[in-house]
Amino acid sequence: MYFARRLSIWPTLPLNVYFRHVSKWLPFPLSDDGCRVFSKARHAIWNACRTMGLGGNDVVLVPAYHHGCEIEALLQAGVKIRYYEVTDLLEPDASSLETMLTPDVKVLYLIHYLGFPQDAIRWRKWCDERGLLLFEDAAQAFLAEFDDKPVGSFGHAGVFCLYKTYGIPDGGAxxxxxxxxxxxxxxxxxxxxxxxxxxxxVAERWALIGSIHLYVKPLLKKWKRKKNHNPHKEFELGDPNTLPSDMTMRLITKMVDHSTAERRRENYKFLLDHHRHLVPRPFATLPKGACPFAFPVEVDDADEVLKKLRRYGVEGLLFWRNAHPSLPVKEFPKSMAFRNRVFAVPVHQELTASELMQITEALHRATTKKLNPITT
Ligand SMILES: Cc1ncc(COP(=O)(O)O)c(C=O)c1O
Incomplete structure (x- = not known):
């Protein structure tokens, strides 16, 4: 076992958070009177469909490249879904969308991947011209902006995961x-x-705790999987009327900060400077308003590279490997290629300079042949 601080893509919760002042500034959508917060973004999606009067025979155009829980939330809200393939830049393709339009299509569902804003102005205009609603999924893009306006504010509905940006237990706005x-x-x-x-x-700061964490967590996961293996568990909706936790509501106002998006961008730029050649095309340049959720890496043997990264304390995430079971995967090869080849490493705002160095070196070593311990 190597001895290393454990660095994960999920933002952590500093121990001193209780001594911080409540922020006078609240970011969008929390600053808006119309904002509602549930426990998870999937609950927010389900509730938004209900209040927008969607259901019955209404069809939502959804990307084949998705997490899966948003699809489950839409289906459980009673709408029908029709999948569209994404382009090489992970955008919807206007001409193929056009061929999918029938009178029962009511919504275009747009995902802002990894905190990188889509051209929401263009898609809002596209929807308006066709009498459709635009649903912006900013689950990974809280604090991101497009054209100096918050992502999620262009559509008829926008959803956000608060806990993907700050180390709070839950929160889907x-x-x-x-x-x-x-x-x-x-x-x-x-x-x-x-x-x-x-x-x-703590595991991010001290290598002893980090190593124990890195060693014990996979054992627990394996044991849990043996007890109750369900590959689609991560998509389950649960009770859509679950409120966010008391701790989330108390801590979020102490954590929101003007500098968060900028710090994530700085961390992303640092990794980009060292590893641009590993980054998939849609994420190879950092647009002005992005608030990166994680740093994506594209390789042939993602599982193998992830295993090596763990030895250096970096817990990468092969996100979205499984599509929602309703997706006919063979018909969407581009989305499938992303699922199999792209994983992500951390860029969150709590990372220190030496932790970023640890990630850079780990990436370098895991994607080249040699495997030596890093001294932290
Ligand atoms: C694109 C996208 N939409 C929606 C969600 C749902 O978020 P939650 O887990 O808070 O329900 C996720 C979760 O990862 C996601 O990646």
């Missing part, structure tokens, strides 16, 4: 022209989630 009614149930406490994110912060 939604903004629509018809804000959903919040349930009157209790907020879960979220203390266990907070504890885990604090442990992640």
């Amino acid at each position: 939604v903004i629509t022209f018809m804000p959903p009614k919040l349930p009157e149930s209790e907020h879960p406490s979220g203390r266990w989630g907070v504890f885990k994110r604090h442990v992640n912060w």
Whole structure:
């Protein structure tokens, strides 16, 4: 076992967060009176569909490159889905979308991948000209901007994951022209989630804890998988009326900061300067308003490289390997190539300069032949 700090793509929760002041500044959509926060973004999607009156025979055009839980939320909200393939730049292709239009198509679902903004102005115009609604999925793009305006503010609905940007236990925000009614149930406490994110912060700072974490977590995962193996569990909707935890609501106002997006961009640029040749084309240049969720790496043997990275303390994520079971995967080869070949490493705002160095060196060593321990 190597001895290393554990660096994961998920933002961690600093121990001093309780002593911070509540921020006077709130970012979009939290700054908007129409914003509603549920436990997860999938709950926000389900609720947005309901309040926008979608259901029955309404068809939503959704990208074949997706997480899967957003598709499940749409299906459970009662809409039908029709898949579109993405281009090499992960954008929708206007001419192929055109061929999919029938009178029952009501919505274009647009995902802002990894915090990189799509051209939301263009797609809003495209929707308006065809009498469609634009649904912006900014689950990975909280704090990102396009044309100096927040991503998620261009569509008729926008959803965001707060916990993907800050180390809080949960939080899925939604903004629509018809804000959903919040349930009157209790907020879960979220203390266990907070504890885990604090442990992640400690594992990111101290190699002893990091190594124990790196060693024990896969064993626990393996054991859990043996007990109850369900490859589609990550897509489950759960109760769409679950409120965010009490800890999320208390801590988010202490964590939001003007500098977050800039720090993520700086970290991304640093890795880009060292590893541009590994980055898939849609993410090879950093646009002005991006708030990167993670740093994507494209390789032939993703599983092998990820295994090597772990030895250097970097827990990469092969995100979206499994598509939603409703996707006829063979008909969407471009999306499948992304699923099999692209994984991500951290760029979050809590990373220190030496941790970024650790990621850079780990990437270098894991993608070349030699395997030596890194001294941190
Ligand atoms: C593109 C996209 N949309 C929606 C979601 C749903 O987020 P949550 O897990 O908060 O329900 C995710 C989750 O990873 C996602 O990647």
